[in-house]
Amino acid sequence: MRVLRGGPLxxxxxxxxxxxxxxxxxxxxxxxxxxxRVANLLVGNAPGEAVLEITLQGPSLVFDSDCLVALCGARxxxxxxxxxxxxxxxxxxxxxxxxxxxxxxxxxxGYLALAGGWALEPVLGSCSTFAPGGFGxxxxxxxxxxxxxxxxGAEATxxxxxxxxxxxxxxxxxxxxxxxPVVLQEGRPARVRFLPxxxxxxxxxxxxxxxxxxxxxxxxxxxxMGCRLEGLPLPGPDLPDLPSAGVTxxxxxxxxxxxxxxxxxxxxxxxxxxxxxxxxxxxxPLLAQMRPGDTLGFDIVTTEEAExxxxxxxxxxxxxxxxxxxxxxxRRDAVHRPQL
Amino acid sequence: xxxxxxxxxxxxxxxxxxxGAGASALALAAELDREPLPGQRxxxxxxxxxxxHYEPLGSAPPEGHASSFALLRAAIEERxxxxxxxxxxxGREVEIPVRYGGEAGEDLEAxxxxxxxxxxxxxxxxxxxxxxxxxxxxxxxFAYLGGLDERLRMPRRRVPRARVPAGSVAIGGPYxxxxxxxxxxxxxxxxxxxxxxxxxxxxxxALLQPGDxxxxxVLAP
Numbered sequence: 001m002r003v004l005r006g007g008p009l010x011x012x013x014x015x016x017x018x019x020x021x022x023x024x025x026x027x028x029x030x031x032x033x034x035x036x037r038v039a040n041l042l043v044g045n046a047p048g049e050a051v052l053e054i055t056l057q058g059p060s061l062v063f064d065s066d067c068l069v070a071l072c073g074a075r076x077x078x079x080x081x082x083x084x085x086x087x088x089x090x091x092x093x094x095x096x097x098x099x100x101x102x103x104x105x106x107x108x109x110g111y112l113a114l115a116g117g118w119a120l121e122p123v124l125g126s127c128s129t130f131a132p133g134g135f136g137x138x139x140x141x142x143x144x145x146x147x148x149x150x151x152x153g154a155e156a157t158x159x160x161x162x163x164x165x166x167x168x169x170x171x172x173x174x175x176x177x178x179x180x181p182v183v184l185q186e187g188r189p190a191r192v193r194f195l196p197x198x199x200x201x202x203x204x205x206x207x208x209x210x211x212x213x214x215x216x217x218x219x220x221x222x223x224x225m226g227c228r229l230e231g232l233p234l235p236g237p238d239l240p241d242l243p244s245a246g247v248t249x250x251x252x253x254x255x256x257x258x259x260x261x262x263x264x265x266x267x268x269x270x271x272x273x274x275x276x277x278x279x280x281x282x283x284x285p286l287l288a289q290m291r292p293g294d295t296l297g298f299d300i301v302t303t304e305e306a307e308x309x310x311x312x313x314x315x316x317x318x319x320x321x322x323x324x325x326x327x328x329x330x331r332r333d334a335v336h337r338p339q340l
Numbered sequence: 341x342x343x344x345x346x347x348x349x350x351x352x353x354x355x356x357x358x359x360g361a362g363a364s365a366l367a368l369a370a371e372l373d374r375e376p377l378p379g380q381r382x383x384x385x386x387x388x389x390x391x392x393h394y395e396p397l398g399s400a401p402p403e404g405h406a407s408s409f410a411l412l413r414a415a416i417e418e419r420x421x422x423x424x425x426x427x428x429x430x431g432r433e434v435e436i437p438v439r440y441g442g443e444a445g446e447d448l449e450a451x452x453x454x455x456x457x458x459x460x461x462x463x464x465x466x467x468x469x470x471x472x473x474x475x476x477x478x479x480x481x482f483a484y485l486g487g488l489d490e491r492l493r494m495p496r497r498r499v500p501r502a503r504v505p506a507g508s509v510a511i512g513g514p515y516x517x518x519x520x521x522x523x524x525x526x527x528x529x530x531x532x533x534x535x536x537x538x539x540x541x542x543x544x545x546a547l548l549q550p551g552d553x554x555x556x557x558v559l560a561p
Contacts, residue, residue: 018393021384022369023538023546024476024483024520123540133480133521135540195345198352243357244477244484246384246391248350270386270477278347303407306348307396315399 001118003147004098007059012118012137013265014050017126021269027249028128028136031109031224031265031288034313035073038181039113041321042070042090044158044328050120050127050137052112055224056291058101059143063151065095066159068115072181074107074289081170089177090115092162097170107184107289115154158328161335176327178320182285189215190286190296194252195306197277198245202237203254210234211276212298216260220292224266227287229296233258236274244272250279250287252298262287282309341420343413346391351409353390353416361388362474366550371419377412378402385550386475387484392416431473431551436518436533438467438509438556444532451494451511451528463558465489466530471516473552481520481538483548488516500526507532509556520546531556 013036016029030036030053037047052059058076071078071087078085081097087110093099104110120127120137129137138149162172200208211234219228236254247253251263253273262279263271264287279287280301290296301309341364346352353368355361365385372383372392382393396408405411440463441448452462471485488511496512504510504525509518512527519525520537533556537547548554 018381020480020545021382021393022476023480023544024478025480025545027382124545130480132523133538133540195347197346198344198354243386243388244475245352245354245386245389246346246350248346248391248393250347268478269384270475278345278350280347281349303345303348303409304401307401307407307409310348310396311399 001114001149001151002062002064003059003143003145003149004062005060006143006145006147007054007057007101008142009055009057010059010143011053011129011131011141012050012120013053013128014126015048015128016265017124017128017130017136020124021246024269025124026130026266026269028130028266029126030111030128032073032111032182032285034181034285034317035109036111036113037317038088038178038320039070039072039111041324042072042088042178043068043113043115044154045113045115045117047317047321049113049117051114052143054101054110054112056104056108058103058110060101061099062096063093063099063114065151065153066093067095067151068092068154068158069099070113071101071110072113073110074104075184076104076110077102083168083171085171086173086177088180089173091171091173092159094170106186107182108291109288114151115158116152119150119152157332161331174327174331178324181320182289184289185286185294187294190290190294191299192279192283192287192296193299193301193306193309194250194277194279194283195303196300197251197275199237199239199274200277202239202274203276204235204237207234207236208276211260212300215295215297218290218292218294218296219259222292224264226264226267227262227290229260229262231259234260239274242272242274244270247271247275248278250281250284252276252278264288280306280309282306282313343416345409348396348409350391350393351412351416353392355388355390357388362386362550365390368416368420377415379408379412386477431549431553434548434552434554436509436535436554436556437559438531438533439559439561440466440509440531442561445509445530447497447528448530451492451530454494455491457491462492462530465492466511466516467556467558469555471554473548473550473554474515475550476546476548479519479521479523479538481546481548482517483537483546483552483554484515485517485554486515488514492516494528496526497528500524501529504529505532507534507537509533
């Protein structure tokens with residue numbers, strides 16, 4: 001894969017670097033793991049294969065051999081050989097076709113999966129990029145013009161027998177697609193659910209009430225480490241000398257200025273600010289797709305409810321995987337059926 | 341001791357702010373390394389707590405429990421009721437050679453003055469102590485070293501630096517530390533070391549582990 005334009009923030013991510021947090025190594029990985037996993041399933045990859053995470057503005061790429069890709073998550077303006085490319089379905093590209101990914105019209109992060117994946121060296125068990133340390137992914141950094149990233153290549157059967165539809169040159173995609181795996185807010189205020197945590201009861205009652213009734217705006221300084229919320233300052237608990245403790249994706253911490261921060265995929269491993277609680281796993285992809293200026297409010301749920309939502313999501317993912325596998329089987333069977 | 345949810349894919353075992361909390365956290369981490377809990381993905385010990393990251397397994401809550409969290413909490417309480425062996429490996433003694441002051445430690449003169457000391461006295465006090473690794477966090481390989489002399493303590497810089505060079509030896513609040521990588525940082529820089537504190541090829545990748553004892557050796561300028 002040759003990079004004609006890298007885009008401002010295009011990095012390889014998988015489902016994170018697990019098992020090394022005690023050494024201070026952040027988990028990282030895809031901010032919206034649902035879109036990343038579905039993109040992989042659409043091209044027949046294991047859900048945890050490394051994908052390109054594309055933030056707000058995309059790259060321009062060309063593959064030197066025929067390949068199969070899929071794009072999920074934020075809605076980008078995408079063209080291949082000049083033809084529009086739609087998300088949420090496999091897309092076969094002929095060797096040499098330029099894949100041009102423009103700006104995201106909705107959502108924040110898109111995920112490009114490649115059948116067979118790229119030939120990346122895992123570092124500490126993961127192909128996720130840790131940019132501050134310069135390791136993981138592709139050379140520990142985002143894509144740049146001139147990069148030539150080796151690919152592994154897909155099985156031949158996955159690339160054979162695609163017929164282009166009218167108007168498509170250099171690319172082919174089926175008529176079917178999956179429902180977008182994560183609903184993009186497109187300016188609508190989001191409701192985000194959370195579980196009260198370590199310091200919830202220590203916060204003043206007024207702060208607890210304000211947190212669940214206020215509408216917050218996503219601040220301009222939000223990034224992959226933390227989603228900074230802007231709203232009326234929240235008075236914190238009176239807890240001097242708070243010891244640092246582990247944090248997780250979704251931890252809601254309140255620094256001295258009273259503006260909560262939701263810790264995201266690339267957070268540090270530990271934190272010392274008071275914490276209200278944690279956003280539930282099922283709502284993290286929604287947060288990952290929010291852009292500065294978007295608004296949201298918070299609702300408390302129980303552990304049982306949170307787990308039930310998570311289990312339901314995982315069951316839906318399994319069902320989707322099976323549906324995609326069946327579609328691919330039907331496609332291959334049709335390829336080998338005699339033409340009538 | 342209490343076990344609290346940290347969202348629905350992690351929990352926190354909080355040992356409270358008492359002496360021995362850190363040792364309890366490390367002992368439980370060692371126990372869970374030996375015999376992981378169902379769905380366990382990662383362990384993060386800290387000075388008074390242990391975070392356990394996990395995947396809730398199965399298509400329904402585990403039998404006999406309202407949630408995976410409830411099962412894991414019960415399992416942890418059970419482990420803690422038994423005799424939890426302290427972490428098996430004794431900490432190591434680690435010596436870190438340091439060039440203090442000058443271009444390698446831009447803040448040394450200012451912090452010495454703020455503490456009412458000559459820079460040479462500050463260096464003597466800093467390098468005389470044996471520090472203990474309390475926990476790692478903030479950056480890969482960044483070890484919070486406890487035991488900083490009271491006379492050397494300073495609140496963090498009002499304005500953090502956008503970039504602290506890798507190998508910088510620093511003080512912040514009650515701790516001293518070495519920055520393993522270049523990073524933004526709000527601690528006061530007093531010296532620099534060439535020792536590598538983090539190497540992805542090494543096993544473990546971080547030089548320092550909780551329980552290690554560290555002292556700094558003054559290098560001639």
